Amino acid sequence: MIDDTLRPLIVAKKTDEAHNMVSFELVDPNGAELPAFSAGSHIDVTIPGGLVRQYSLCNSTSERNRYVIGVWNDGNSRGGSKALHGQVHVGDTLQVGLPRNRFRVPRSTKRAILLARGIGVTPILSIADYLKSQNIPFELHYVFAMMSPGSFLGMIKESNFAANTKFYFEASELNQLLNPAAILADQPEDMQLFICGVDWWQDPIINTAKQKGWAEERIHVERFTAKVPAAILDKVFDVKIASTGTVYKIPGDKTVTAFLEEKGVKIPTSCEQGMCGTCKIKVLEGEIDHRDKRLSPQQKEEGFFLACVSRAKSDLLVLDL
Numbered sequence: 342m343i344d345d346t347l348r349p350l351i352v353a354k355k356t357d358e359a360h361n362m363v364s365f366e367l368v369d370p371n372g373a374e375l376p377a378f379s380a381g382s383h384i385d386v387t388i389p390g391g392l393v394r395q396y397s398l399c400n401s402t403s404e405r406n407r408y409v410i411g412v413w414n415d416g417n418s419r420g421g422s423k424a425l426h427g428q429v430h431v432g433d434t435l436q437v438g439l440p441r442n443r444f445r446v447p448r449s450t451k452r453a454i455l456l457a458r459g460i461g462v463t464p465i466l467s468i469a470d471y472l473k474s475q476n477i478p479f480e481l482h483y484v485f486a487m488m489s490p491g492s493f494l495g496m497i498k499e500s501n502f503a504a505n506t507k508f509y510f511e512a513s514e515l516n517q518l519l520n521p522a523a524i525l526a527d528q529p530e531d532m533q534l535f536i537c538g539v540d541w542w543q544d545p546i547i548n549t550a551k552q553k554g555w556a557e558e559r560i561h562v563e564r565f566t567a568k569v570p571a572a573i574l575d576k577v578f579d580v581k582i583a584s585t586g587t588v589y590k591i592p593g594d595k596t597v598t599a600f601l602e603e604k605g606v607k608i609p610t611s612c613e614q615g616m617c618g619t620c621k622i623k624v625l626e627g628e629i630d631h632r633d634k635r636l637s638p639q640q641k642e643e644g645f646f647l648a649c650v651s652r653a654k655s656d657l658l659v660l661d662l
């Protein structure tokens with residue numbers, strides 16, 4: 342069910358970056374080079390308990406000996422960040438997928454503004470390093486999240502882009518607050534914007550950019566979580582776990598993976614958008630309502646479905662679990 346490109350990596354370092362913010366340095370157990378990555382990439386990390394979560398790589402793309410990820414201990418975590426903070430230590434092994442990138446720096450980039458808040462700075466760090474190495478002018482405006490001030494400060498101070506970075510503290514009388522409208526105003530046509538932070542922070546800034554005439558293709562956004570579409574009341578149907586015979590009624594506003602996880606049946610997931618294939622399961626009986634963008638016609642013919650998005654046309658699906 343899990344991607345066969347997963348490889349075991351060892352935690353070589355675990356560093357407290359700030360309150361609730363930790364970074365992990367992951368290396369090959371035999372000291373081998375790791376697959377190269379481009380700035381803005383992320384990796385899938387399999388967490389104790391089988392959850393798969395995506396974390397941005399924040400080190401330099403020129404480094405082939407390590408991957409560095411930052412993890413925020415999110416109070417709303419469904420288990421991923423909490424387990425990494427609490428249960429994973431130096432010397433432990435984590436299963437890690439190949440780097441993938443949905444936050445690429447276009448080749449044509451001539452100059453850039455980078456905006457980040459909190460843990461959102463992690464992909465931005467590798468982008469800043471890359472831009473600097475290419476002599477592409479940029480400025481990084483980084484807002485420390487209120488509960489984790491100073492996160493990644495040491496990394497930035499030691500980086501090649503320290504002089505390009507301006508820091509902001511939230512709700513601090515000592516500091517000027519980030520003023521996105523001023524930063525985004527009157528910028529040249531070839532300026533690119535890269536932004537990453539929680540949605541409530543970045544969405545208004547993206548809107549401001551659009552109002553100030555920034556074309557969509559110049560606004561590059563990374564989101565921590567796939568935007569979950571508003572609940573639509575879908576068909577209610579039953580799933581039966583073949584190995585135990587237990588039947589669960591999947592409500593119309595929940596996915597199979599989310600509902601089963603609530604009930605203690607964990608199916609590994611990653612993208613939760615029907616794109617990566619991590620949650621692929623064989624259906625032994627019943628008619629599937631395929632809603633993914635990944636499975637081939639042959640895989641569908643063979644009875645597989647992606648449980649993070651797909652549903653049932655029939656009243657019951659029997660899952661090979």
Ligand code: FES
Nearest residue numbers: 611613616618649
């Ligand atoms: S988790 Fe990626 S396809 Fe379901």
